[in-house]
Amino acid sequence: MAVLNKMHSARISDLLDRIGRATHCLQFADGLNPAQWETLRYLARANRYSRTPTALADYLGTTKGTASQTVRALESKGYIQRVKRTCDRRSVWLELTETGQTVLARDPMARLEYAASALPPDLGGVLADGLSSLLRGLKSDCGGREFGVCAQCGHLDPTADGEARCGLTGDSLASEDRTQICVEFRAGPTGA
Amino acid sequence: MAVLNKMHSARISDLLDRIGRATHCLQFADGLNPAQWETLRYLARANRYSRTPTALADYLGTTKGTASQTVRALESKGYIQRVKRTCDRRSVWLELTETGQTVLARDPMARLEYAASALPPDLGGVLADGLSSLLRGLKSDCGGREFGVCAQCGHLDPTADGEARCGLTGDSLASEDRTQICVEFRAGPTGA
DNA sequence: AAGGATGATATCGACTCGAAACCAGTTTGC
DNA sequence: GCAAACTGGTTTCGAGTCGATATCATCCTT
Numbered sequence: 001m002a003v004l005n006k007m008h009s010a011r012i013s014d015l016l017d018r019i020g021r022a023t024h025c026l027q028f029a030d031g032l033n034p035a036q037w038e039t040l041r042y043l044a045r046a047n048r049y050s051r052t053p054t055a056l057a058d059y060l061g062t063t064k065g066t067a068s069q070t071v072r073a074l075e076s077k078g079y080i081q082r083v084k085r086t087c088d089r090r091s092v093w094l095e096l097t098e099t100g101q102t103v104l105a106r107d108p109m110a111r112l113e114y115a116a117s118a119l120p121p122d123l124g125g126v127l128a129d130g131l132s133s134l135l136r137g138l139k140s141d142c143g144g145r146e147f148g149v150c151a152q153c154g155h156l157d158p159t160a161d162g163e164a165r166c167g168l169t170g171d172s173l174a175s176e177d178r179t180q181i182c183v184e185f186r187a188g189p190t191g192a
Numbered sequence: 193m194a195v196l197n198k199m200h201s202a203r204i205s206d207l208l209d210r211i212g213r214a215t216h217c218l219q220f221a222d223g224l225n226p227a228q229w230e231t232l233r234y235l236a237r238a239n240r241y242s243r244t245p246t247a248l249a250d251y252l253g254t255t256k257g258t259a260s261q262t263v264r265a266l267e268s269k270g271y272i273q274r275v276k277r278t279c280d281r282r283s284v285w286l287e288l289t290e291t292g293q294t295v296l297a298r299d300p301m302a303r304l305e306y307a308a309s310a311l312p313p314d315l316g317g318v319l320a321d322g323l324s325s326l327l328r329g330l331k332s333d334c335g336g337r338e339f340g341v342c343a344q345c346g347h348l349d350p351t352a353d354g355e356a357r358c359g360l361t362g363d364s365l366a367s368e369d370r371t372q373i374c375v376e377f378r379a380g381p382t383g384a
Numbered sequence: 385a386a387g388g389a390t391g392a393t394a395t396c397g398a399c400t401c402g403a404a405a406c407c408a409g410t411t412t413g414c
Numbered sequence: 415g416c417a418a419a420c421t422g423g424t425t426t427c428g429a430g431t432c433g434a435t436a437t438c439a440t441c442c443t444t
Contacts (some may be wrong), residue, residue, distance in 0.1 A: 008316035009308035013301055015323040019228075020212040022330050025253060028421055033400080038209075053423060061217060064402055090409045090422045100325035109205055115329035123322050124200035130311060130319040131207040137307035138214050225431080245392060258432055260393055282391045282440045 012134075019112075026108040031077075035060060035070050040104045041079060043096050047150065047180035051094045055183040059147055079103055082177070148185035150178040155186060202327075211304075216299040223269075226322045227262050229254060235272060235288050239342065239372035241361070243286045247375040250341055271295055340377035342370040347378060 027034040041060050043051055050059075057067035071094060074080045083093040091167040096104065116124065150156055150166065150173055164171035165172040168184055196289060219226040234251050235243055242251075250260035266272045271292035275285040288296065297306065342348055342358065342365055349359040357364040360376055 008313075008320050009305045009311075012308040012316065012323065015320065015327055016208070016211060016304060017301065019208060019291040019323065019327050019330065020215065021230075022327065023212065035400085038213075056420090061213065063402055064423065065354065065403075065425080069400080072424085084271070088410075088422080092423070109209065112208060112326075112330060113201045113205040115326050116204040118329055119201075119322060119325065121200075123318065124204065126315065126318050127322040127326075128200050128203045130315050130322075131204065131211065133311065134307050134319075135207055135211050135214065137310055138304060139209065163324065168378070177370075179263045227431085246390090255433055256392070256396080257434075261431080264393085280391080280441070286393070 023109065023112055026111060029108040030103055030106060032074075032103075035062075035066075036074055037107065037109070039067075039070050039074060040079060040096065040100060041107065041109070043094055043183070044101070044104055045181050047177050047182050048093075049166075050181055050183040052091060053094065056094070058183060059181075074100070146179050146185060146187065147183070148187070149180060150182050150185070152187075153182060153185050155184060215301065215304055218303060221300040222293075222298060224266075226255055227254070227258075228266055229299065229301070231259075231262050231266060232271065232288065232364065233291060233299065234300070234373070235286055236293070236296055237373050239369050239374050240285075242373055242375040244283060248286070250375060251373075266292070315374070338377060338379065339373050340379070341372060342374050342377075344379075345374060345377050347376060 026033065027037050029037075032040075038060060039056060040126040042056060046055065046059075049055070053067050053071055054064055056071070057064045060067060060070075071080065071082070075082060079097060080094050081097055083095055085091040085093055105127060116127075119127065149162075153166075156164055156173075156178070158164045159172075162175075164178065166184075216226065217336060219229050221229075224232075230252055231248060234248060238247065238251075241247075245259050245263055246256055248258045248263070249298075252259060263272065263274070267274060271287050271289060272362075273289055275287055277283045277285055308319075311319065342356075345358075348356055348370075349357040350356045351364075354367075356370065358376075
């Protein structure tokens with residue numbers, strides 16, 4: 001069984017490697033590069049605390065300087081725009097433009113999703129769970145901040161019925177907000 | 193069910209994305225870069241027809257020029273060496289050195305393998321199969337040559353008992369050779 | 385023997401990334 | 415209330431990678 005498992009794990013590792021390489025080349029579509037696609041995807045899924053250059057840098061596992069360059073490139077293409085914040089005038093919000101959303105609809109990673117949707121339905125769930133626990137096993141080694149949604153966040157403070165607020169900022173969170181990625185995410189009692 | 197499947201496929205896509213990013217950063221260990229690690233791994237697994245710069249370029253999905261630079265970098269570090277071939281004096285064989293094998297033993301992708309081996313045994317097989325068919329679905333889109341082992345190759349010509357030879361080159365293949373990656377691989381009747 | 389194909393390498397330019405310097409705005413401490 | 419420390423963001427610079435092209439040597443075809 002140990003041998004069998006060893007065989008499987010080598011194969012899994014190889015397959016993931018190859019899938020990674022295959023998707024890598026997909027991510028140069030539309031004149032963008034992988035980092036820029038990641039950024040568009042991130043901005044579409046990040047909540048209002050998290051659509052900033054610094055949070056983006058954290059998410060991408062890069063530096064603020066590099067993230068800034070990516071942002072500039074996307075802005076010059078008209079896919080995102082910077083919005084000055086009033087509360088803290090150093091800070092900037094990044095927002096997808098209309099054009100940006102149109103481009104994101106052509107996300108090349110959708111191919112992967114498409115391929116996944118062709119799997120037998122019962123296999124899909126198992127696959128997702130397997131990958132998820134694989135990632136957990138990996139993540140502890142690799143450093144890198146965790147990003148999760150408010151719904152599973154330790155800061156979430158469910159006050160009244162249906163309502164909830166963030167224990168960190170005190171803001172109340174619409175249900176829409178709670179399904180988005182947050183920089184401040186911390187694994188907590190609410191989460192698994 | 194369609195909805196369920198859509199959920200799963202989005203999650204799978206996201207997970208693969210994140211695993212890819214996590215492993216990417218791992219592959220800068222020991223002063224090498226991802227392409228160089230890939231090269232070491234490839235050379236360790238490629239058969240004697242396939243340990244050449246051109247085959248490497250094909251495998252990595254890059255150009256010969258770029259592959260040549262990677263080779264040079266690894267050679268200057270002393271991890272591989274070029275061996276002039278006598279049969280075709282244009283051609284070069286790439287071989288791992290002792291040092292190269294030592295370094296490869298510290299392959300950062302082993303972390304992934306380790307994480308995979310921690311999965312429940314039955315899950316491992318399912319996961320591998322799922323990923324495999326996912327890759328198949330993806331590969332048809334993405335172009336990129338298939339690389340497989342002789343044992344599943346259409347060129348394999350099992351002559352006598354236990355013996356086999358390559359129908360392309362006419363060479364007889366030791367059983368060791370048959371488990372290695374070959375550039376000339378072609379999906380054939382022997383394979384699945 | 386000549387011309388074309390092939391394996392490999394070198395060179396050049398475009399591009400990306402990380403490190404460090406830098407600027408502006410905010411907070412802290414006296 | 416002001417200076418120092420801090421923080422968010424941008425800019426600049428250098429290293430490194432990659433792909434395209436040109437070049438060289440060798441092989442193959444006729």
